[in-house]
Amino acid sequence: MxxxxxxxxxxxxxxxxxxxxxxCKVDVIDRAPGFGRDTCSWYAGGMLAPWCEGDTAEExxxxxxxxxxxWWRQHVPDVxxxxxxxxxxxxxxxxxxxxxxxxxxxRTIDAEQLAELEPDLQGRFRQALFFDxxxxxxxxxxxxxxxxxxxxxxxxxAYNTSLESHAVSGSIVVDxxxxxxxxxxxxxxxxxxxxxxxxxxxxEFSRPIRLLHPxxxxxxxxxxxxxxxxGATQIEAEDRGRITARGMVDLLNAAYAVHPAFAEAEIVETxxxxxxxxxxxxxxxxxxxxxxxxxxxxRHGFLxxxxxxxxxxxxxxxxxxxxxxxxxxxxxxxxx
Amino acid sequence: xQVYGVDIxxxxxxxxxxxxxxxxxxxxxxxxxxxxxxxxxxxxxxGNQHGQAFWNLIRDMGVRVLPNTAGCHSVxxxxxxxxxxxxVFDTSWIKLEVIGDNDTLCPxxxxxxxxxxxxxxxxxxxxxxxxxxxxxxxxLLEAGCRVLMPWGAPIGTGLGLNNVYGxxxxxxxxxxxxxxxxxxxxxxxxxAHAMELGFDAVLLNTAVAKAGDPVMMASAxxxxxxxxxxxxxxxxxEARDMASPSTPVLGKAxxx
Numbered sequence: 318m319x320x321x322x323x324x325x326x327x328x329x330x331x332x333x334x335x336x337x338x339x340x341c342k343v344d345v346i347d348r349a350p351g352f353g354r355d356t357c358s359w360y361a362g363g364m365l366a367p368w369c370e371g372d373t374a375e376e377x378x379x380x381x382x383x384x385x386x387x388w389w390r391q392h393v394p395d396v397x398x399x400x401x402x403x404x405x406x407x408x409x410x411x412x413x414x415x416x417x418x419x420x421x422x423x424r425t426i427d428a429e430q431l432a433e434l435e436p437d438l439q440g441r442f443r444q445a446l447f448f449d450x451x452x453x454x455x456x457x458x459x460x461x462x463x464x465x466x467x468x469x470x471x472x473x474x475a476y477n478t479s480l481e482s483h484a485v486s487g488s489i490v491v492d493x494x495x496x497x498x499x500x501x502x503x504x505x506x507x508x509x510x511x512x513x514x515x516x517x518x519x520x521e522f523s524r525p526i527r528l529l530h531p532x533x534x535x536x537x538x539x540x541x542x543x544x545x546x547x548g549a550t551q552i553e554a555e556d557r558g559r560i561t562a563r564g565m566v567d568l569l570n571a572a573y574a575v576h577p578a579f580a581e582a583e584i585v586e587t588x589x590x591x592x593x594x595x596x597x598x599x600x601x602x603x604x605x606x607x608x609x610x611x612x613x614x615x616r617h618g619f620l621x622x623x624x625x626x627x628x629x630x631x632x633x634x635x636x637x638x639x640x641x642x643x644x645x646x647x648x649x650x651x652x653x
Numbered sequence: 654x655q656v657y658g659v660d661i662x663x664x665x666x667x668x669x670x671x672x673x674x675x676x677x678x679x680x681x682x683x684x685x686x687x688x689x690x691x692x693x694x695x696x697x698x699x700g701n702q703h704g705q706a707f708w709n710l711i712r713d714m715g716v717r718v719l720p721n722t723a724g725c726h727s728v729x730x731x732x733x734x735x736x737x738x739x740x741v742f743d744t745s746w747i748k749l750e751v752i753g754d755n756d757t758l759c760p761x762x763x764x765x766x767x768x769x770x771x772x773x774x775x776x777x778x779x780x781x782x783x784x785x786x787x788x789x790x791x792x793l794l795e796a797g798c799r800v801l802m803p804w805g806a807p808i809g810t811g812l813g814l815n816n817v818y819g820x821x822x823x824x825x826x827x828x829x830x831x832x833x834x835x836x837x838x839x840x841x842x843x844x845a846h847a848m849e850l851g852f853d854a855v856l857l858n859t860a861v862a863k864a865g866d867p868v869m870m871a872s873a874x875x876x877x878x879x880x881x882x883x884x885x886x887x888x889x890x891e892a893r894d895m896a897s898p899s900t901p902v903l904g905k906a907x908x909x
Contacts, residue, residue, distance in 0.1 A: 373673045419865055506675075506706035531809065554703035596710055597676035 320633060321346065321483070324493035325474055326358040327456070327618045328611055330463040331626040332491055334392060337470050339630055345467070346478040348497075352460050357495050360512050360588040361618050362538050362548045363456040364525050365389065366401050368422040368448050370617065372534070377599055377641070378617055379421075381624035386452045388623035393454065393462035399524040400449040402435065404442045406574050412529040413444060423448045437520050437576060453525050453538055456619055489633055490608040495593040496555070498612055501605060505612060507555035507591030511564035512548035514540070515572060517582035528571045535571035544585065547572050551616065560587045592616055600625050602632060602643040609633065654853045656800050656831050657746065657778040659717075663688045664848065665878045666719065666833065667871070668858025675710045677867055682714050685871035690716050691748050691856065693723040694738050708741065719780060721748035726761075728768045735772050747772060748780040748802070748835075758808040758836075762789040766796055773797025782835050785819030787826055794830065801827065802835035802856065805847065809859050811839025814846055824851045841870075841877030848881025849889070 318341045322329045325347035336343045349355035367382025390396045403423070405413040417425060423446040432439040434447065464474060475483065480490070492498055496507045520543070527536040538546040550564045565587065572579040595601055595613040600621055603610045611629050614621050628640035654661045667687040672678035682690060692711055694704070711718060720738030725731040728751065735747040751768055753761025760783055769779045773796055781793050785803045793801060803823055806812035814820055815837065824832060831854070834847040838857040847855050855878060864870035 375673065506710070509703070553707035555706055556703035594674075596674060596679070598674035 318342065318488065318633065320344075320489045320491060322491045322493060323347075323480055324495065324497075325349070325352065325464075325476070326356045326493065326495060327361065327460065327622045328495070328614055328625060329491070329493040330460060330467065331388075331622040332493060332611060332629045333467055333472055334463055335626040335630040336491075336633065337467065337472050339634065341630075341633070343467075343472050345472065345474040346480065346483050347474070347476050348479040349476060351476050352457075352464070354588070357590050357592060358456055358460060358618055360510065360548070360590050361456040362512070362525070362536060362546055363454045363459065363619055364401065364536060364538060365396070365452040365454065365620055366448065366525065366527075367620060368420050368451060369401060369403060369527060369534075370620065371420045372416055374617070375597070375599060378621065382617065382620040384624045384627070385620050385622075386450075388626075389452075389454055389459065389619075392466060393459045395458060396452055396454050397524070398452040400447055401451040401453070401525040401527060402431070402438075403446040403448070403527045403529065404431075404438075404444075404575065405529040407443070409529055409531065410444075412531075413446065416529055417446055420446075420448075422450055435522055435524070435526070437522065437578075438526070441576065451525075454619065455540055459619070488607065491629060491633075492608050492610045493612065495612065495614075496591050498593070498610060502603070502610060502612060504595055505593055506553075506596070507557075508594050508615065509552040509554045509556050509589060509591050510549040510616065511552075511560040511568065511589045512546060512587070513560070513565065513568050513572075513584060514586035514588075515545045515547060515579060515582040516543050516585045517545060517576075517579055518543060520545075520576055520578050526575055528575055530567075530571060535568060537572060537575055545572070545579075545582075549616070555591050556589075557591055558589060560589045564589070592618075600642055602628055602640060604632075604643075654831055656780075661688055661717075661854075663875075663878075664854040664882055665844070665874055666691065666835075666854055666856035667861060668856070669693075669711060670723075670858055671862040672867060675707065678862075679710070679714055681861055681867045681871040682716060684868045684875065685861070686875045687871075688716055689719050690714070691719045691721045691858070692742070693721050694734055694741065717746075718742045718744060719746050719748050720744065721782075722750045724752070725750060726752050728764045728771070731764075731768045732771055735768075735777060736775075739777070745776055746778045746780065748782060750782045760784060760804070762786060765789070766792045769793050769798050770796035780833070785816050785823055787823060790823060790827065794827075800831040800833065802833045804836040805834045805843060805855075806837025806839075808836045810837055811860055812837055813839055813843035814850075817846075817850070820847070820850055820852070841873045844874055845877040845881035845884070848878055849884050851885055854878075 322333045322345045333343045365385045367379050371379040426447050431445045499505045522539040525538045547568045594615040598615045600613045663686045665687050666689045668691045722731040722734040731751050751761045751764045779798045806815040833854040835856040844855045861870045
C-alpha cells in the first residue's frame with residue numbers, strides 16, 4: 318500500500334511513523350519550508366497530561382490520551398515521566414478543589430511534599446495536586462526525532478511541496494493539514510492560542526506546573542537550561558497574527574504568580590497560531606473518496622496524535638473498519 | 654416579557670463564554686430553553702472579524718444574539734465595540750458593559766450613562782449592565798434605555814443576590830420597565846429568588862458554563878426560572894414573625 322501524508326506536523330509524522338511500522342510505503346509532503354513557525358505543532362506545550370485535561374475535555378481525550386506516553390517513549394528519547402503539578406493562587410483556592418473533583422489519578426499534597434518535588438516552589442503554595450502518571454516532552458525535539466526515524470526508514474519528507482505540485486505516488490492520501498484543511502472541512506474552526514518562552518535564572522522545575530486561572534489553564538513546562546514554555550491562551554478567533562498585549566500580560570502574570578523570580582526572566586520567544594477544532598473540540602477521521610482527513614486535534618496534538626495515528630492506520634489497513642473517531646459529520650452526533 | 658418591541662418567551666438569557674466546546678454550548682442553550690444568548694465581541698475575538706466561525710456556530714442555534722461589550726473600560730471602547738457588533742450580528746441590540754474596576758468588575762455607571770445616551774441616539778437598543786442604584790437607573794432610562802440589567806453580585810462570583818433590598822426597591826420603583834438580573838447568579842435557587850422578587854428575567858453564564866455538566870445545569874436553571882415565575886404569579890403568602898399552625902388547635906381532643 319502506498320500512502321502520501323500531507324502535513325508534517327505532529328499528526329502527519331505520527332501517522333507516517335505508524336504506517337511505516339505496519340509496512341506501508343509512505344511519503345510525507347508539507348508546503349512549509351521546514352518544521353517551524355508555519356506549523357501549529359511548533360508552539361505546542363508537549364504536556365502528556367490526559368488526566369489534567371479531563372478538567373475541561375470530554376472523556377475520549379482522557380482515555381485516548383493515555384496511549385500517548387507509551388507511544389512517545391517507544392519512538393523518541395527524553396520523555397520525562399515526572400508527573401505534573403496543579404496549583405492555585407490562595408484567592409482561587411476553591412478552583413483547586415473543583416479541579417480535584419473533576420479529574421482522576423491525582424493526590425493532594427501539602428506545602429512540604431510540594432517542596433520535596435519542586436524545591437523552588439518552597440513556601441509558594443499550601444496545597445497542590447500531583448498527577449504522578451503524567452509526562453512531558455519537548456515537542457520540537459520530538460518532531461526532530463520522528464523525522465530522523467522516518468529518514469532512517471527511507472520515508473521521504475518533502476518540504477515546500479503542496480498536493481497540487483506533487484505527483485502523488487500513493488494510492489491513498491492522508492490529509493493532516495490542520496486549520497488549512499478548512500477549504501474542504503467546512504465545520505473546522507480555528508481557536509487562537511498564544512505562548513511564550515522565558516529564560517529564568519535560578520529557577521528549575523522537573524515537571525510541568527499548571528496554574529488554575531479563571532479563564533484558561535496556564536502552564537509552565539520546563540524545557541531545560543532555564544527555559545520555560547508558558548501557554549496558552551484560548552480565544553475563539555482565527556487569527557494567526559502575533560501575541561496580543563492582553564495575552565502576554567495574562568501569561569506573564571501566571572508565571573509571576575507561580576514564582577516571582579519570573580519577573581526577571583528574559584522573554585526568549587513569543588508565538589501565536591490557531592488550533593484546528595471541530596465544534597465538540599474532539600478530533601475526527603473522515604474519508605473523502607481516497608483521502609483520509611485526520612484533523613481537529615485542538616489543544617491536544619501531542620496527546621492525541623498517537624491514538625489518531627493508530628486509528629488512521631487501522632482505517633487504511635481495513636477499509637470497512639470504522640474507528641471511534643470516524644464519522645461523516647460530527648454535527649449529527651452532537652445534535653442527536 | 655417584551656423588550657424593545659420583541660416578545661420573548663423564555664425568562665433565561667445565557668452567555669456563551671467558557672464552555673468546554675461549542676457543541677456543549679449548543680446543547681446547554683437548547684436545554685435551557687433560552688431564546689437570547691449574549692456574545693462577547695471583544696474578549697472572545699480581539700474585536701474583529703476573526704471570530705466568524707464561532708459566531709456562525711452561535712447563529713446556527715437559531716436564537717436571538719445579544720452582543721455585549723464585555724471587557725470595555727471606556728465610553729469610546731464600548732461605543733466602538735457596539736458599532737462593530739451591529740455590523741457583525743446585524744442587530745441593533747447591545748448589552749452595554751463599561752467596567753470601572755478590575756477586581757470587582759463593577760460597572761462605571763457614569764460612563765455607562767454617557768455611552769447609553771450616545772448609543773441610543775445612534776439607534777441602538779441598549780441593555781445596560783448596571784448596579785442596583787436607583788438614581789443611575791433613572792438616568793439610564795432618561796438616556797433612552799427601555800430595559801435595565803442590575804447585577805446580583807460581581808461577574809463570575811456566583812454569590813447570588815447580594816442586595817435583595819436594593820433589587821426589591823428597584824422592582825417597586827420601575828414597575829413597568831423590564832428588569833433583568835445580570836451577573837452573580839451561581840445557583841438555580843438564586844435565579845428562582847430573582848424571579849420571585851418579580852424580575853422579568855435572569856442572565857447568566859459562568860454558573861452553567863463552568864458546571865461539571867453544563868447541559869444538566871442549564872436544564873436546572875430552566876426549571877428554577879419557571880418555578881420562580883410561577884411562584885410570583887401565584888401570589889405568595891406574606892412572611893410573619895409568629896408561628897401560625899396550619900391545623901387549628903381549638904377543638905383538639907384533650908387527653909389528660
